[in-house]
Amino acid sequence: MAKVKYYFDSENLAYRKIKTKISTKFGVVALFLVASALFGFLCFVVLLNTPFFETPKDKLQAREIENYKLRYEILNKRMNQIDEVLADIEDRDNNIYRVYFNTSAIPSEQRKAGFGGVNRYKELEGYNNSDLVINTSKRVDVIAKELVIQSKSLDEILKLAKEKNNLLAAIPAIQPVRNENLKQIASGFGYRNDPFTKARKFHEGMDFSAKTGTPIFSTGNGVVERADNTASGYGNHIVIRHGFGYETLYGHLSKYNCRAGQRVKRGDIIGYVGSTGRSEGPHLHYEVHKNDEVVNPLNFYYGNISAAEYVIITKLANQENQSLD
Incomplete structure (x- = not known):
């Protein structure tokens, strides 16, 4: 039973009962209901964020994770x-x-x-x-x-x-004249006696003595830069530019089998042995240039000769004899 509350009436010098208004009662009840709802919602949120309470959606998300x-x-x-x-x-x-x-x-x-x-x-x-x-x-x-x-x-x-x-x-890697067609290696790279002046002179290539008309082969892939007789001393000659700094010269030919601007491959016949220009007999004068410097052609004959043949050619080429041009 609710307690009855009184207040003191000073004018009449008596205690009188306090009467609660109906609106106040409704306000208290409403406040209680709102507070209860808010408390319940907070408890629900807390439960949702604890590991002790999982919704089906939470379980599905957990499995996906x-x-x-x-x-x-x-x-x-x-x-x-x-x-x-x-x-x-x-x-x-x-x-x-x-x-x-x-x-x-x-x-x-x-x-x-x-x-x-x-x-x-x-x-x-x-x-x-x-x-x-x-x-x-x-x-x-x-x-x-x-x-x-x-x-x-x-x-x-x-x-x-x-x-x-x-x-x-x-790379000019083969011999320009086949061994079976050679008479001899007439002269090698280095100082030799000039056949005309008899003075010692640096010979910039190798001389291959062979019959007139013996085929001459391109020693590497390249482009024929010239095939004419305008260079002094070489007579009919061919210059092939191989690329990568390599260039070869073939001198004293009897005739050509190529023309300037033509692409040739290693082993192609480009001309034939002769004795044109400053020459003492039928032979091929052959030079190898690397980056505009003459180099010993002997260092490049690894494409078509055996080790034994290389030793023989080396001995012949290193003899200090007289060149043919």
């Missing part, structure tokens, strides 16, 4: 396998391909460098699994960058390989 974690773990394992394969390719690239083509290796720091400057992963921060997602994203970006670098490296190696093939084809 675990599924994503598992997928990220699988992705990282696959990236480990990719890393191993890529590391093997990079090792071969640096220690085989680039060594063979005499070009510098790509440093590991350059291959595996991250991305500086702006934080590329800021939008991934602030979540429960941010570390897992950010680290995986970084690995994906680094591997993608490594693949780009390796792809460009292989493009460079391919270009070098093509140039290497062209270089190997351009």
